[in-house]
Amino acid sequence: GGLAIWLEWNTPFSLLKLAKECLQKDLFIPKNILYQNKKTTAMRIGFGHLTTEEMEKSLAVMRSCGVV
Numbered sequence: 001g002g003l004a005i006w007l008e009w010n011t012p013f014s015l016l017k018l019a020k021e022c023l024q025k026d027l028f029i030p031k032n033i034l035y036q037n038k039k040t041t042a043m044r045i046g047f048g049h050l051t052t053e054e055m056e057k058s059l060a061v062m063r064s065c066g067v068v
Helices: 015-024 052-064
Strands: 004-008 034-036 041-046
Antiparallel strands (some): 004 041
């Protein structure tokens, strides 16, 4: 079991750039959860192993990069 969220954006942007910006803020986003082509900008975020505090912190970092 676990918990995963499929997050898809309507406006395309570089997910690799997002991952790089998040890493500078100590949030590692592995490339294998990024799904991007000409029509899709999406990410499969797995939270099953995180505490509520860790989930909130992860989303706060992504939000600080301007995408969530």
